[in-house]
Structure formats: C-alpha cells, structure tokens
Amino acid sequence: MQTNKATELPPVAPAYNGIDRNAFLLGWKPQAELWNGRLAMIGFAAYLLWDLAGFSVVRDVLNLVH
Template identity: 45%
Template sequence: MDSNKSVENNGQDRNAFVFGLSPQAEIWNGRLAMLVATYVLLKDVLHLF
C-alpha cells in the first residue's frame, strides 16, 4: 500500500458488537464459528465429554 494513499474510515469500530446484517456481525459470526470448530476438533481428537 502506498504511504500517500489515505485509508477511508466510516467511523465505526470493526470490533464493535452490532446486531443485524452488518460487517461487524459477520466478523463476530466468523470468530464464533472458529471457536466452535476448534472445540469440536479438540473434543474429537482428545475424546473429551
């Protein structure tokens, strides 16, 4: 990325928890899905619960 270019910011925090169909909600959905997938994989590998 060129140092001359400015990065557009819409004024919203990307990590904020926002309900509805929003980019922030999709980020949190992805994070939750990764946590669940990791839990299921570890449960299967380690035979827990």
C-alpha cells in the first residue's frame, strides 16, 4: 500500500466490507451511515442559511405558542 510521506497515512481511506466507502448503497451498510451523515450536514447548513436569511420555522412555532 502506498502512503503519504508527510503523514505516513494511506492516500485513500480503506474500503468497508470490500466496497468503496463512497458507494451509494441502500440498506444497513456502513456506506449508508456515511451518506446519512453527509446529507444531515447539508440539511443543517441549509436550515442555518435559511434562518440567517430571516425565515425561521422554529421562531415561527415559538411565536404561535405565546
């Protein structure tokens, strides 16, 4: 296996269960958890930008409660 000389780490992360880590696979597989985390991060960032633009679902719901 080839390593990066500066860090002594492999240049690419090893595969899970013999399959590429970035493969989009359905079912209960380690790759699904990686994609789930990535999509959740995109969702949180999108909501943060939406909130900073002045549209807030949470703020609107809290205003309805009062």
